[in-house]
Every structure is written in structure tokens, then in C-alpha cells.
Amino acid sequence: MTQSRKFSWFVFSSPQSFYPLAGAMQPWFAALAFVLCAVGLYISFFVAPTDAQQGESYRIIFIHVPAAWMSMFLYLVMGFWSGVGLVLNTRLSSMVATALAPTGALFTFVALWTGALWGKPTWGTWWVWDARLTSELILLFLYIGFMALQAAIDDQRRADKAGAVLALVGVINIPIIYFSVQWWSTLHQGASVSMKSAPTMAATMLLGMLIMALGFWMYSIAATLARVRCVILERERHTDWVALEIGKQA
Amino acid sequence: MIRTLGWVLRRDLLLVFRRRGDVINALVFFVIVVSLFPLGVGPEASQLRNMAPGVLWVSALLACMLSLARLFAPDHQDGTLEQMLLAGEPLVVIVLGKIMAHWLVSGLPLVLIAPLLGLQFDLPADALAVLCFSLLIGTPVLSLIGAVGAALTLGVRGSGALVALLVLPLYVPVLIFGAGSVGATASGTGAEAHLLLLGGFLALALVLAPWASAAALRIAME
Amino acid sequence: MNWGSWQNFLHMGGYGLYIWGSYAVTLIVLVAEIVALVARRRGVIERLEKYYLARRSNNETKA
Numbered sequence: 093m094t095q096s097r098k099f100s101w102f103v104f105s106s107p108q109s110f111y112p113l114a115g116a117m118q119p120w121f122a123a124l125a126f127v128l129c130a131v132g133l134y135i136s137f138f139v140a141p142t143d144a145q146q147g148e149s150y151r152i153i154f155i156h157v158p159a160a161w162m163s164m165f166l167y168l169v170m171g172f173w174s175g176v177g178l179v180l181n182t183r184l185s186s187m188v189a190t191a192l193a194p195t196g197a198l199f200t201f202v203a204l205w206t207g208a209l210w211g212k213p214t215w216g217t218w219w220v221w222d223a224r225l226t227s228e229l230i231l232l233f234l235y236i237g238f239m240a241l242q243a244a245i246d247d248q249r250r251a252d253k254a255g256a257v258l259a260l261v262g263v264i265n266i267p268i269i270y271f272s273v274q275w276w277s278t279l280h281q282g283a284s285v286s287m288k289s290a291p292t293m294a295a296t297m298l299l300g301m302l303i304m305a306l307g308f309w310m311y312s313i314a315a316t317l318a319r320v321r322c323v324i325l326e327r328e329r330h331t332d333w334v335a336l337e338i339g340k341q342a
Numbered sequence: 343m344i345r346t347l348g349w350v351l352r353r354d355l356l357l358v359f360r361r362r363g364d365v366i367n368a369l370v371f372f373v374i375v376v377s378l379f380p381l382g383v384g385p386e387a388s389q390l391r392n393m394a395p396g397v398l399w400v401s402a403l404l405a406c407m408l409s410l411a412r413l414f415a416p417d418h419q420d421g422t423l424e425q426m427l428l429a430g431e432p433l434v435v436i437v438l439g440k441i442m443a444h445w446l447v448s449g450l451p452l453v454l455i456a457p458l459l460g461l462q463f464d465l466p467a468d469a470l471a472v473l474c475f476s477l478l479i480g481t482p483v484l485s486l487i488g489a490v491g492a493a494l495t496l497g498v499r500g501s502g503a504l505v506a507l508l509v510l511p512l513y514v515p516v517l518i519f520g521a522g523s524v525g526a527t528a529s530g531t532g533a534e535a536h537l538l539l540l541g542g543f544l545a546l547a548l549v550l551a552p553w554a555s556a557a558a559l560r561i562a563m564e
Numbered sequence: 565m566n567w568g569s570w571q572n573f574l575h576m577g578g579y580g581l582y583i584w585g586s587y588a589v590t591l592i593v594l595v596a597e598i599v600a601l602v603a604r605r606r607g608v609i610e611r612l613e614k615y616y617l618a619r620r621s622n623n624e625t626k627a
Binding site for chain 1: 565567573576577578579582583585586587589590593594597598601604605608609612613615616
């Protein structure tokens, strides 16, 4: 009797098997991102009504909040995978963490930029040093520090592990960003969307925001998959399968 | 373990006192930088009084950060660090001893000289007291967090600027509450909350930083 | 949401600069990331082609 081999997801933890999987998944996530963002943009401009208090300026929320959510979420995912790479010594986990950082940094920048452009008409100022804005700025510096540290260290495994330690030390910043509006009375508005109670904003606004958030999430996955494929090729260039792969591309 | 701690502390302090220039460096840097600000912004007393907590805290922060290069790099260069890793003693204790020595040399003198510099800025007596106390609690946190950055960048090219990039974002909460405590005293709202939070940071850093630094040292020396 | 005219849509009740400034920069950032990723992939493939060519000509590999 032949033994049936059980399929295990762990087979994809090698760069060689993950590379084609990422290549197959990436266009789907890119397409999902495009569709979701298109729907979200349509809702944000043509379905959501004018706000009673803020007029049209509130429409920045459809980018600002999803970008801020992504900036925090991607850092947590990055911290998770680099932690896995540190503890279990898996190369691919660290490669994914490295691939996540630039996208996370860009979303942090977008959150800060759109926040400033929203703050000017509503609060009267481009920037204020309250807890949430300051800790989001620190998040940007943490992303940049992570990328700079990995770039500065020549030995790849050391760079991965050092980056992991830095990312994990910085994880403490995420709850600070999230809970800052509860812990301190700040200028930034409190949470309108929570798991426990009904949201305090109009249904169409909430829908648009959630769809844009999903769109950004799909985009992040697509961008990260594309980037991790580049990282895999660069780091595994000494292997035969990469040589074959490059030969196919030529 | 206490014996190891005492031994490491004694060794590091002995090494520093053989090159007394290092001790003086951080202190002189602190004094000079603090004195630059009144020269730059003008001698008006009320403006200086407002600026004083921030200026003193940022200067202390920068002085502490500059002296991080002394923490692990010299031992790494002459091979002692490798022996420390191979020793049977727990690395966390050794790291904690080194951090304590670092603070005694680069942090404590700043705390002691801060009142004099605060007088330059026309700070009232109660603000001076809170300033000293906030620095007393805060500078160990700076040494602890800085140790993690120094361990991560051990032997890396251009590590001076890189350590700054890694460590300064993590210093920001300490700076905010340290300088904020003095500001709160000056404005009358009381510094208890700030000082308690600083104490919380110290407790957290004492538990986490030596462990993270030890992990980073092992990674750097693999 | 009926805007009435293109003018109204661009004007956004007076907030046009802020809203379009936000959306435009976001679009620029995302497009720049995509372009950078495409360029990075192309650069990696070119560099590795040269690398393998150099190794083959050095007889470091049978490929």
C-alpha cells in the first residue's frame, strides 16, 4: 500500500517553493486591490454625502484612516515575521519582513501627509505635537531605522536578526499609537470605529473607509509579494534554481 | 550573579578612570551644548526659562548618546567581549553591569551638574529639583535603551549616525516626559504623573533592555 | 452625491486643495512604489544575468 503523503503548508517555507507561489498570487491581489480601491473611491466621491460639521474636507478620511491602519498593521506583521525568523532561523520569514518595511514606511508617510492636510482646514494647523501624531512620526523613524540597519550590515543573517530585535523593541510603539487618544486628551479625535459598539459615523462613510482599507491591504500584499520575489532572487543567487529562473527570463 | 555584576562594574569603572578624558568628555559636551543655546537665542530671561527643560534634556540625551560608542565597541575591538560571551556567567548580568558603569560615568555627572546649568536659565528652585530628579530617573533609561542600539550596531560601518537613527526615536517618550515634568512644575500643574511615567519607563527598561542587548550582542558576535 | 458640475467637484466646497493634495500625493506614492518595484526586478535580473555570465566564463560552474 502506498503511503498517502499529507500536504503540509510548511513546504512553502523554503524560498524556492514560495517564489512561484508568490508569483502566482501577486496578480490576483493586485487586481483585487485595483477593484476595491476603485469602488472605494467611487463611494468616497459619489456616494458618501457632505458632512454636517466638516463639509467636504472629511473626505480625506477615506485615505488617512486606511493608511494609518496599514502603517500599524504592516509593522505588526513585519515584527511577527522577523521574530519568527529570529527564533526559528527561517530565511524566508526574514525576507518577508524585509520586503514589508518599505510599503509600511510609505503608508506611514501617507497617513502623516493626509493627516496634515486634513488638520489644516479642521484644526487650523498643519501639525500638532500630540501623542498620536508624535508616535506615528516615531513609527516612520522606526521603519526607516529598520531599513537603514539592515542595509548597513553586510552579513545577511546578522542583518536579519538585528533587524528583528529592533522591530520587536519598537512594537511597543503600536499600542501607544492606538491607545494614545484614550490615554491622553489630545487634539486628534477618538475612535469612531470599535468592535464593541455601533460606529458613530454615517453608514456610507464607514463603508467607503472599510473598502479603501481592504483595498490598501490587498495592495500591500501584492507589493510585498513582488518585493519578496526580488529579495529571494538577490539572496539565493548562488542556487541552481535561481540560475535556471534567470535563464528563463533572459 | 551579584559578584559578577560587581566585578563587571568595577572593571569598567577602572578602565574609564585610566582614561579620564572619557569621563570629562560627556560632561564638557553637556555643558558646552547647554551654553550654546542662550548664545544662540538671546539672553531674555523668560524665553530661557521656557526653553530650559527642553534644552537641558536634549543636551543630556545627546551627551548620553555620544558616549554609547564607549559601551561595547572597545571591548569588541580587543576581544574581551568575545571572552565575556564565552564565560559561564549570564550575559544579561554582564550587560547590566556595563550599562550601570556607563550611567555612572556618562549619566550621573550630568544629573549632578544640571542644577548649576539650570541656574543659567533662571529656573526656580522647585523646577531645578524636579529637573534633577527627572534626569536621575531618566538618564538610566537612556543608557539602557542606548545599550540596545549600541549592541545592534556593533562593528558596523558608519555606526555613529546609525545608532542615533535607531535610538533617538526610542528616546522620544523619555524626553517628552522628562522635559514635561519640569514644564509642569513651572506651570503649576505638578510633575507627579510625568515622574511616575518615567519611573515606569525605568522599570520596563531595566527588565527588557539588558535582555535585548544581550540578544543583540550574541547576534553581532556570531 | 450629485456634484452638479466639474467646477463643484474640483472645488470640493472650498477644500479642493487639501483633498486633491491628499489624493494626488497618495496616488503618486503608490505609483512610485510600483514603478520602483518593476525597476528593482528588472535590475535584479540584469545584474544576475551578468553575474552568471561572469561565473560561467570563469569556469566556476558547468551551467
